Amino acid sequence: MAIDNKKYDYLFSNLKTQTIEGIYIFGKDDQYLINQNYSSITNLENQIWSDLYINLELVLDQYSSKEYLLGIKSLPIPRDRFPDFKAISPIIKNSTGWSLLPVAGFLDEELFFEINAKKQFPVTDIIRKSPRFDKKYHDRTIKNEEGYTPEPDIFHDIQAHVPFLMNKEFAEFLADVGRLGHEIIVDTRKLGPELVAHNLKRLQNFAWWTYEFGVIKNNGNADSYRRNNNDIDYEIYGAGIISSCDETNNIIQCAKGKSKRSKFLPFDIEEIIMTRYDFSNLQERYYVIDSMEDMYKAYYKNKSLFFYEG
Numbered sequence: 001m002a003i004d005n006k007k008y009d010y011l012f013s014n015l016k017t018q019t020i021e022g023i024y025i026f027g028k029d030d031q032y033l034i035n036q037n038y039s040s041i042t043n044l045e046n047q048i049w050s051d052l053y054i055n056l057e058l059v060l061d062q063y064s065s066k067e068y069l070l071g072i073k074s075l076p077i078p079r080d081r082f083p084d085f086k087a088i089s090p091i092i093k094n095s096t097g098w099s100l101l102p103v104a105g106f107l108d109e110e111l112f113f114e115i116n117a118k119k120q121f122p123v124t125d126i127i128r129k130s131p132r133f134d135k136k137y138h139d140r141t142i143k144n145e146e147g148y149t150p151e152p153d154i155f156h157d158i159q160a161h162v163p164f165l166m167n168k169e170f171a172e173f174l175a176d177v178g179r180l181g182h183e184i185i186v187d188t189r190k191l192g193p194e195l196v197a198h199n200l201k202r203l204q205n206f207a208w209w210t211y212e213f214g215v216i217k218n219n220g221n222a223d224s225y226r227r228n229n230n231d232i233d234y235e236i237y238g239a240g241i242i243s244s245c246d247e248t249n250n251i252i253q254c255a256k257g258k259s260k261r262s263k264f265l266p267f268d269i270e271e272i273i274m275t276r277y278d279f280s281n282l283q284e285r286y287y288v289i290d291s292m293e294d295m296y297k298a299y300y301k302n303k304s305l306f307f308y309e310g
């Protein structure tokens with residue numbers, strides 16, 4: 001895969017080694033499509049979902065963005081048991097044209113962007129900390145000492161990402177990112193594998209610092225949707241934050257000045273696409289957008305940044 005090419009990596013700042021050792025990565029030629037077998041879900045798996053959901057429910061109600069709050073309220077995502085893809089997918093389809101595509105795990109970027117371009121969102125059907133999850137990786141360790149792993153799970157995919165697909169602007173934006181990723185990979189501009197790899201990493205950085213780990217300036221406009229007013233300067237919209245209790249609490253503690261672990265930086269598209277990330281720990285930085293509209297505008301206006309020619 002093109003991602004192995006490192007010739008232009010010296011251009012990135014904050015470069016972290018990124019190994020996904022041991023994780024299965026599914027490509028086009030693999031059996032990556034699955035059916036959610038809802039009747040096989042165990043009480044323990046429902047309990048894990050419920051514990052994760054309830055732990056985050058109130059805190060997200062207070063600190064997540066309006067798009068998220070509206071999305072989660074409009075979908076049948078249960079708090080006490082696994083979500084049923086068949087109940088959720090038609091509602092999103094009806095609203096923004098996206099549908100859920102159950103997949104076996106982590107997809108390579110070629111497949112991922114191609115699927116997104118078709119307005120399909122890949123979702124996994126197993127949950128962290130469950131015997132089924134452990135069984136998948138019974139012969140290897142894919143976590144660091146603190147238990148972090150980049151292996152996707154149903155909680156991250158459904159609880160954190162999927163609510164945003166109910167928002168028309170976001171849904172169009174995400175499909176466009178898919179098309180752009182696909183355009184980079186098929187390399188119609190004949191830039192060659194090294195530059196394709198570099199440009200793909202730029203797009204991955206963009207995705208990471210925006211819809212995976214981004215925050216929005218809190219202007220108080222979403223408080224009417226909350227039970228308690230948001231009392232920090234930021235709203236959370238990154239799905240990597242939303243599905244993590246530790247990451248969400250880290251944002252709140254840092255925003256309240258109770259921790260100095262991470263900093264909040266102004267969003268600058270040229271900076272974020274050149275800033276690599278470490279997915280094995282809490283983020284040391286969060287980029288702050290003024291509004292979702294500002295982030296979309298920056299993206300649509302600066303697509304040429306993803307076709308660096310060397």
Ligand SMILES: [Fe+2]
Pocket residue numbers: 156161212239240
């Ligand atoms: Fe994600």
